Amino acid sequence: MARLSRVHQTKWCFVTKKKVAVLISGNGSNLQALMDACKDSDYPAEIALVISNKPDAFGLTRAAQSAVKSLVINHKEFDTRESFDEAMHQALISHNIEIVCLAGFMRLLSASFVGKWQDRMINIHPSLLPKYKGANAISNALAAGEKITGCTVHYVVPEMDAGEIILQKQVPILAGDTLETLTLRMHETEHKAYPAAVRIIIQKNE
Ligand code: GRF
Secondary structure (H helix, E strand, O other), X not given: OEEEEXXXXXXXXXXXXXXXXXXXXXXXXXXXXXXHHHOXXXXXXXXXXXXXXXXXXXXXXXXXXXXXXXXXXXXXXXXOHHHHHHHHHHHHHHOOOOEEEEOOOOOOOXXXXXXXXXXXXXXXXXXXXXXXXXXXXXXXXXXXXXXXXXXXXXXXXXOOOOOOEEEEEEEEOOOOOOHXXXXXXXXXXXXXXXXXXXXXXXXXXX
């Protein structure tokens, strides 16, 4: 959607905002960071749809508070992964979505679905990939005695946490860090990284 936006003090121009969908399963703090970034008239994206596979995800409340359209597509109501993925695909298509952001979305996606959104679907992961793929990335980095970890925004490919890296940001692991303190610091960094990465991929394709 084109929005009139002020550039510097006096010049006005149209910023075309890409339609982004965010897929969540839980808290949705990264969704919040993306919705907040989209409030800036110069930011090149708008969150046009939130999809949760869990009816009780707090991210749905966040979407409602920001007047962003959301849908629950409950994976438990589908017989197969493919039929669940197809329902999501149809929802994305019917809302004219151009970019899909996974933000704490806790379902594996079929290769067929990933193929349909190739180069248009990205994910945030709480490690400096290729280190610590999969679940428990923060605690695994902590347990390994790393001094630095971080987050990665990457394109989604069928293999988990393996797609081309768009952006990485480091997070130091401090003496005395617990899973809670490190997770908190990780989230602060993620909330800057994800909006920045969305901007990067949009500008790359302009
Ligand atoms: C984030 O740490 C993200 O890296 C991982 O899942 C977590 C989601 O957190 N993929 P939230 O739901 O965005 O708060």
